[in-house]
Amino acid sequence: MATIVAEPTGRPVVREPHELSFIRKYIFSSDHKVIGIQFLFLSLFFLLAGGLLAMMIRWQLAWPGQPMPLGSLFPETMAPDGIMLPEFYNSLVTMHGTFMIFFAVMLLLVGVFANYLIPLQIGAPDMAFPRINMASFWVAVPAGLIALASFLVEGGAAGAGWTSYAPLSAMPEASGVSLGQQMWIVSLVLLGLSSILGSTNYITTVINMRAPGMTWMRLPLTVWALFITAILALLSMPVLTGAMIMLLFDQTIGTHFFLPAEGGQPLLWQHLFWFFGHPEVYILILPAMGFTSEILANGSRKPVFGYHAMVGALVSIAVLGFMVWGHHMFQSGMNPLLATSFMVSTMVIAVPSAIKTFNWMGTMWRGNLHFHTPMLFAIGFVMLFVIGGLSGIFMASAPFDIFIHDTYFIVAHIHYVLFGGALFGIFAAIYYWFPKMFGRMMNEKLGKVHFALTFLFFNLVFFPMHTQGLAGMMRRLYQTTGYEHLEGLQWTHVLITISAFGLFLSGMLFAVNFAWSLFRGPKAPANPWNATTLEWQTPSPPMHGNWEEVPVVYHGPHEYSHPDVADKDWLAQNERPDVVSPARP
Amino acid sequence: MKWSLPENIATYGGKIDAIFWVITVVTGIAFVLVEVGIIWFAVKYRRREGRRAYYTHGNKALEVLWTSVPALALVALGIYSADVWAQIKGRDSAPAGSLMLGVRAKQFEWNVTYPGADGTLGTSDDFVVRNQLHFPVNRPILIQLESEDVLHSFFIPQLRVKQDAVPGMTIPVWFEATKTGGYQIGCAELCGLGHYRMRARVTIHEPDEYERWHAEQVASR
Amino acid sequence: MAGAVTYYAGRAPERGLAVYTQKVGMWVFLASEVMFFTSLIGSYIILRFGASETWPLPGEVLNIPITAINTFILICSSVTMVKAFAAAEVGDKRGTRLFTLATALIGSTFLGVQILEYRELLHEGFGPSSGLYGSTFYTMTGFHGFHVFSGVCCLFWASWKAFRGGYDNRAYKGLEVLGLYWHFVDLVWIILFTVVYLI
Numbered sequence A: 001m002a003t004i005v006a007e008p009t010g011r012p013v014v015r016e017p018h019e020l021s022f023i024r025k026y027i028f029s030s031d032h033k034v035i036g037i038q039f040l041f042l043s044l045f046f047l048l049a050g051g052l053l054a055m056m057i058r059w060q061l062a063w064p065g066q067p068m069p070l071g072s073l074f075p076e077t078m079a080p081d082g083i084m085l086p087e088f089y090n091s092l093v094t095m096h097g098t099f100m101i102f103f104a105v106m107l108l109l110v111g112v113f114a115n116y117l118i119p120l121q122i123g124a125p126d127m128a129f130p131r132i133n134m135a136s137f138w139v140a141v142p143a144g145l146i147a148l149a150s151f152l153v154e155g156g157a158a159g160a161g162w163t164s165y166a167p168l169s170a171m172p173e174a175s176g177v178s179l180g181q182q183m184w185i186v187s188l189v190l191l192g193l194s195s196i197l198g199s200t201n202y203i204t205t206v207i208n209m210r211a212p213g214m215t216w217m218r219l220p221l222t223v224w225a226l227f228i229t230a231i232l233a234l235l236s237m238p239v240l241t242g243a244m245i246m247l248l249f250d251q252t253i254g255t256h257f258f259l260p261a262e263g264g265q266p267l268l269w270q271h272l273f274w275f276f277g278h279p280e281v282y283i284l285i286l287p288a289m290g291f292t293s294e295i296l297a298n299g300s301r302k303p304v305f306g307y308h309a310m311v312g313a314l315v316s317i318a319v320l321g322f323m324v325w326g327h328h329m330f331q332s333g334m335n336p337l338l339a340t341s342f343m344v345s346t347m348v349i350a351v352p353s354a355i356k357t358f359n360w361m362g363t364m365w366r367g368n369l370h371f372h373t374p375m376l377f378a379i380g381f382v383m384l385f386v387i388g389g390l391s392g393i394f395m396a397s398a399p400f401d402i403f404i405h406d407t408y409f410i411v412a413h414i415h416y417v418l419f420g421g422a423l424f425g426i427f428a429a430i431y432y433w434f435p436k437m438f439g440r441m442m443n444e445k446l447g448k449v450h451f452a453l454t455f456l457f458f459n460l461v462f463f464p465m466h467t468q469g470l471a472g473m474m475r476r477l478y479q480t481t482g483y484e485h486l487e488g489l490q491w492t493h494v495l496i497t498i499s500a501f502g503l504f505l506s507g508m509l510f511a512v513n514f515a516w517s518l519f520r521g522p523k524a525p526a527n528p529w530n531a532t533t534l535e536w537q538t539p540s541p542p543m544h545g546n547w548e549e550v551p552v553v554y555h556g557p558h559e560y561s562h563p564d565v566a567d568k569d570w571l572a573q574n575e576r577p578d579v580v581s582p583a584r585p
Numbered sequence B: 001m002k003w004s005l006p007e008n009i010a011t012y013g014g015k016i017d018a019i020f021w022v023i024t025v026v027t028g029i030a031f032v033l034v035e036v037g038i039i040w041f042a043v044k045y046r047r048r049e050g051r052r053a054y055y056t057h058g059n060k061a062l063e064v065l066w067t068s069v070p071a072l073a074l075v076a077l078g079i080y081s082a083d084v085w086a087q088i089k090g091r092d093s094a095p096a097g098s099l100m101l102g103v104r105a106k107q108f109e110w111n112v113t114y115p116g117a118d119g120t121l122g123t124s125d126d127f128v129v130r131n132q133l134h135f136p137v138n139r140p141i142l143i144q145l146e147s148e149d150v151l152h153s154f155f156i157p158q159l160r161v162k163q164d165a166v167p168g169m170t171i172p173v174w175f176e177a178t179k180t181g182g183y184q185i186g187c188a189e190l191c192g193l194g195h196y197r198m199r200a201r202v203t204i205h206e207p208d209e210y211e212r213w214h215a216e217q218v219a220s221r
Numbered sequence C: 001m002a003g004a005v006t007y008y009a010g011r012a013p014e015r016g017l018a019v020y021t022q023k024v025g026m027w028v029f030l031a032s033e034v035m036f037f038t039s040l041i042g043s044y045i046i047l048r049f050g051a052s053e054t055w056p057l058p059g060e061v062l063n064i065p066i067t068a069i070n071t072f073i074l075i076c077s078s079v080t081m082v083k084a085f086a087a088a089e090v091g092d093k094r095g096t097r098l099f100t101l102a103t104a105l106i107g108s109t110f111l112g113v114q115i116l117e118y119r120e121l122l123h124e125g126f127g128p129s130s131g132l133y134g135s136t137f138y139t140m141t142g143f144h145g146f147h148v149f150s151g152v153c154c155l156f157w158a159s160w161k162a163f164r165g166g167y168d169n170r171a172y173k174g175l176e177v178l179g180l181y182w183h184f185v186d187l188v189w190i191i192l193f194t195v196v197y198l199i
Ligand SMILES: [Cu+2]
Pocket: A277, A278, A281, A324, A325, A327, A328
């Protein structure tokens, strides 16, 4: 039985009630919530896979030439007698980056939460184009499978780094990898397509489908962050796709885009890659900033400090984000004058991040702080993101970048931003929205242990990498022995590796908590965190179509401890039209 | 100990290291401010029964302050860095009278081209030594950096020099050592399965010692 | 009534843009397409400037008159596309059918000519591996051709729908959105033709 409802646009639409077959409901579903959850399982799988690759990398760095535990399971082409080969190491490094950046963090932030949260938080029944949304997931799946399968083909998986700098990536004779590199390209072209389809959907939905009263300045910061992220992805992903296609053609049909022998330009690849790559960095952090803002407000029981500045910072990051890509190329042989201008724009782009950090502190200031697990991870996010942000200033200075470029200092920086930043934000978000997604609570105690161990081991793994970098340790080395200036540093690798194992195991705690709570967690109420945004004003999990009646919005997104509301310390966006909240004190 | 930058033996190394220390101090202050602030707030404003959070949407004056201070500091840092950058990597920054050498990288070795008896690079009597970079102390050295196959990166940590070698391009790299001794070139850009062992020996001589070495090499060819 | 959605007191959702959602979606998608072609055309410009001495004159390699005619053909298809939409808007079903099908056929003609051009060039030994010009020429025109092909497929589908009376003065959004895409593809071609064939 289908229900026919008059949409405000005048055209009657037919909405399917709950009588869908299993396949339409859970596999080829066009419901944004199901798609978000599908992305969640896909990306958590890749998070695990990427983590396992990292463990192997760490083993080799700490104990080079020693057989890995269970190493005998690997074929001769990867690790004869369990001892990792250099070419396999290069594949591991490349695929660890690829899995984590494209399939774990990006899908977790955007695939999962943009899908799940945007319609719920803006008060829409679904995305603007539900079937395109479904396509976006079902394009991402083969992309992931192809990337995984590339390990099994002759020559192994791509081994030119996640940045796949040409001409190494374009010359099978130099890298020893041909099919694996091509599969890497095809996989990322598909993922780019998925991302473009998704972004089109998110942007359109936010522009045109907000609930009555949900004005731009009443959007939760999560939605703002996801909206800006989608714009970045929409405009940067196609540039990566274009570059990838050229790279693929260089390998397969004999073009010469990046091959200098016929006049091609290796630096062109870097320009195209980083024109995408720098916005990508922000794609990987802005949503986590949005989650953090929202969860900090909830945990502090206060409105977000400087909401307008937060939005302004997001917008300026998006604009500046397209003008700084050259800071990845200071030592690449690019014209040094160009480097100067990129250096200045890069310094400027650090300002919005500083604004956000101070506003987060402002949000906590004079609050009434509830340390639930999401709040802990959100605080952890701020503490670690600050380190990642500040270490970025060292490499933004081109002359000092001469020394630290391509060293472990960079490795430390990227992990402080992508793990300490993005992944902590993701953990905060999963703990926070899990009850909404699955109708069950996660275990708080286990969550807090997970936080404490992750915070500890994370710092033990990545902080020492700063010093390794300052000592001049180059990244992507199969082993760091044999360099006089690195003598006596091997023990730092051992310390890092042991801590990395601890970090992996604390991640397992999360996996256990997640799986257990999925089936055994206590039933969640509609609004377990006493939160203000719209998704909490509908049952957990929400029904198909999200609302019995689409809510009308009267308030800003984070109205906690409103003085005109006496009985409780929160004011939902859709309640009590008589209470008026000022934008400024 | 290796807790900080390795020994500096380059004339311009001091400028690079100074930038490091300036940034360390500036970011160190920001770091302490933020981390201590967060922990302090977390303890001070932890949940108490019956207390209500202070309802505010922000503070214009504060926000302007913490936007403009970092902005000014960062732009100043940018200008300061730009100056040093131009001195080190500017296209014509190499001092006149530098000793010219050629370095051509390939998987996985560094081939150094020296001028022959005529003392000028690019003539027919040039000779190539594999994985051996010799040059005199206290004299600017200008290297024409090239690559034969893929990207490499020419890195001598103590000389504070790093430059990618790009096939199809000749990139000038200059430096001047203040101390004799033996060092290593490492490759800093992933270049294939032998990337980790793409090393070469650097020997910095007293000027007369270099002349002797050079004459021996010329004679033996 | 599970799954039913109603809006509070019939109030409409907030609209950031005063056009219907499908059209917004197409605009957004086209922004992404702009960036895609920018990456290809930008690379072409950079590579060409980097190798300006060895770059061949387009007229020596390519058959410019034929392609000029082909460009004119594609522009014609934009005109028929406009006509198809205009007909649908006023409820002229016959005109809608006619002009949609005409657009599809003219688009196919363009593709046909392009395939013949490729065959001719390959026969003369100018392939994707023929220097940077070959690399960029085939990549750019090939991807444009792929976009035309996708458009033609949609146009045939739209024609089929038109013949079944699917478009009228109340339901013409699909045709308008398809038209947006088609004009975009046209515009890209004019830029490509200028950059690759004329300059
Ligand atoms: Cu960047």
